[in-house]
Amino acid sequence: MWRSTKTWRGIGGEVPWTKHSAIAEVRDRVRLTLQPFDGPDAGAELERFIEQLGSDEILLFSSDYPHWQFEGEDAMPAGLDPDLARKIAWDNPLRVYPRIKETLA
């Protein structure tokens, strides 16, 4: 995203209908499933990585069941802030898929 945004600063005139950087677009409307998690292990690097995402709404919990990569609850990286973990596992999916609220109601 950093590279795409940097390139766009230089040659965005080729695609003049793009009004926002790739970083802004991803934060606004792209969501990523969590598993398998390639980010840093618990600690300062993980915290910085989450800050670099720049949004607590991007990540959604996923298990990959029944595929071999299934990790059960271990799919949630250790060391995440509990508020963020709740957003990943609950609030964010509800925002992306509003219809599932009907089942929960």
Place this chain on the structure above:
Amino acid sequence: MSTDTLERPRVDTTTQAGIVDSDIHPEPGRGAETLKPYIAQRWRDHQDLYGDPHNGPYATTYGFPRYMPGTARRDSWPEDGGLPGSDLHLMRKQHLDRNNVALGILQPLGFGALARNVDFGSALVSAVNEWQIDAFVDQEPRLRGSIVIMQEDTVASVAEIRRRAHDRRYAQVVLSSLISEPLGRRRYWPIFEEAASHGLPIGIHVGGPTGARTAGGWPAYYNEEHLSLVASIQTHLMSLVLEGVCEEFPSLRFMLIEGGIIWSISLKKRLDRLWRTMGSEVPRMKRPPSEYISECFYYSTQPIEEPENPGDLPALFEQVGWDRILYASDYPHWDYDDPKYAFKCEIPDDKMSKIMRTNALGLFRL
């Protein structure tokens, strides 16, 4: 979007030792015509009759036309009407002298290496290899050449490397990233064996007039292509590790040019994860993929990644390894990184001198 304006250079290039630039693009001033004296009459006739051997979609430009003429800085067009990168005096004035470049590695692009006619291609890369010495390296002691090969013809590539490997004016073997197959495939191994036997690193530079840009089809714009080239570099890195090239040729080193750096952190993590459960599929690898990557691969800086918070860069470089990263300018291309301003954060002097000088001196045995 970053709105920081730098008021002073971050890197002092005026130190007496100077810097090493691992990606400078020399260009034949009049394109293929300039190379004609270096090819046999048989191929001059062929060129006159059939034209440029590249199989890109357009006769006179790239498959993805650049937003900038010649992909170049607007101020890099020589007054004599030649192409950017063809005028050594201008290269000295705009870059070598201005930035105290002590050594620069030439990366000639585009001639012969991606021809479908492999015989014509081999004749052209050999011409490029002689021309860059005549036109640049012998005129300017600060420059070193690269042995360009026609990688789809392994026999010719091995012969070309063997012909030039003992000439210290060449610093590496170089090929483009958009080739016929991922580089770890067995057909390319004789090239690696030959390069390794001479202690020559293999440079992989993004691009090429042909070859698939993405695994999901052909994009429409240069904005997309510029980014998709990163994936072509990642493809070769994974192939070289997983097919066992790094295990088979432990002394061989690869320089990934213009393909980015920071992505290697998460790629190593994911490959290790896969290897822990599926390593039995790739038994030629004896160790975790990350170990091969950390030992065998180097990365050029340009275009340097720009985190939204510029101060994030050093911690990410720390994870990649400070000894893996080499400064490159990409002169005379439009996305040129000025060594004084490219790094928008404070980097300790000892780390900076590795990036700007000593890592390259070690890799290229200069």
